[in-house]
Amino acid sequence: MNDKVDFLDFQKKFQEQYGIIDQDMAKIRKIHILTFRTAEDGRILSRLSTGGIVFRHKETGMNINSGETWVCEVIERNTTFFATGLLKLDAKFFFDLRSDQVEELASIVWEKNRSILEPRFEEMYLAQMREKLDEKLSESKKREEEANSRVEELKREIEALNIKNKMVIAAMESELAALKEKKTTETHAPPSESQVNIEERYFANVHPKIRRIGPDEIFSEDFRHRNYFVHISADQSAMTIRPHDQGTVVCVDKKITLNGLGIISPYSGPTDMPAEYNPKYGAYLVMIKYSASIISGDI
Amino acid sequence: MALLSENSNDRVMIFVDLQNVIRSVETMGTMRLNFDFYAMAMYLTGTRNLVGAYVFDTRMPFGVEDRLRRFHDKLRYLGFRVIAREAYDENRKEQKEVDVALACELVAHAFKDNYDVAILVSGDRDFIPAIQHAQSSGKRVEVAAFANSVSEEMRRSVDRFHELEKMPLLQMTSTTEEEQ
Secondary structure (H helix, E strand, O other), rough: OOOOOOHHHHHHHHHHOOOOHHHHHHOOOOOOEOOEEOOOOOOOOOOOOOOOEEEEEOOOOOOOOOOEEEEEEEEOOOOOEEEEEEEEHHHHHOOOHHHHHHHHHHHHHHHHHHHHHHHHHHHHHHHHHHHHHHHHHHHHHHHHHHHHHEEEHHHHHHHHHHHHHHHHHHHHHHHHHHHHHHHHHHHOOOOOHHHHHHHHHHHHOOOOEEEEOOEEEEEEEEOOOOEEEEEEEEOOEEEEEEEEEEEEEEEEEOOOOOOOOOHOOOOOEEEOOOOEEEEEEEEEEEOOOOOOHHHHHOO | OOOOOOOOEEEEEEEEHHHHHHHHHHHHHHOOOOOHHHHHHHHHHHHEEEEEEEEEEEOOOOOOOOOOOOOOOOOHHHHHHHEEOOOOOOOOOOEEEHHHHHHHHHHHHOOOOOOOOEEEEOHHHHHHHHHHHHOOOOOOOEEEOOOOOOHHHHHHHHOOOEEHHHHHEEEEOOOOOOOO
């Protein structure tokens, strides 16, 4: 900002632009923007663009201090000028400007000082850009490292799964081979009489539908025999029903009456009872209360 | 998963402390349903080979009314070997000699190699020394008992423990007790 604003030139343009008459212009020409400083002898003064020295008016200009810039009315006395401060150009002045005035001011400042400002701004911009790029680069590197470690982790998981799968496949293959061998043996050797008797003659349906139809009564289409042995576990969770000629429970019309069932398991309307053929007991195993050990057959 | 697998060729011998089982069933309050000893022996044996089933109890002297005599006969009819000692302390309401008789039988059969697996049906920890002797002679000993009548020490001593309360062993009937 070495080039100062040519205020006289500005005034001339102003007069032409707004068609101000010369009489008024004489008054306007007395207006100057001056920056005051302290001289070697201690007096506060400024200098006009034409070279004239301007002192503070002793009555109306003493509020001007060194280092301040003022819009002044300058009066000429012989070869000396005296300034009366009209408006102090400080931060407050600029803050009070309207936005359009700010823009106008900024554009003037920019146009006048473009050659100086441009490289400075460019330098600042480049520095900022470099900083941002560095940040982004470090972020990208971090993300890349994370992705790489995740890839390694997944590779290890895949490797472990592959090993596990191979083991499972090997186990299944050996199981399959054993089953095939067993099947071949079974094909050659007919099933024993007892197996046929138990599983086919008595328990044609391995998943019988047993229904509770009363407090002490159960019903099933699979109750085809007259006598049954019915046992219950002491923890009252499971019951076995086994057809037997000497069974103590009599089946009538596919219904079995069990004395005390209503006390063991309170009746709350007709319900299906989960049941299946259990080879360990050689009987239908009916779950009265759910118990994991019953399901897994650990009884 | 059991460490020791069941082998169909294993010779199994069952030793039942009758009063211990009856007391446990009564304690559980299961409506006085009959405990099926035959089914218990079958389920405990599984696919293995049952070579003997002993039941140990007391009996009254000849001429004195014994309410358990018929029950002992029924067990004998089913195939159990009932060993009833004539030694019951009427004043203290407790049986004598029975535990020792069972322990002697368990150990003697082990030493004679008459079984591979002994199944003791009792939760009484008095049998632990006998169990250890049988085990030391290379026999496997399993215990079947109700959870309410077995000590933790007993569970730790044996090779396998069967929870009787989870086995369907209480026999149900169509008729009431009065009708029977």
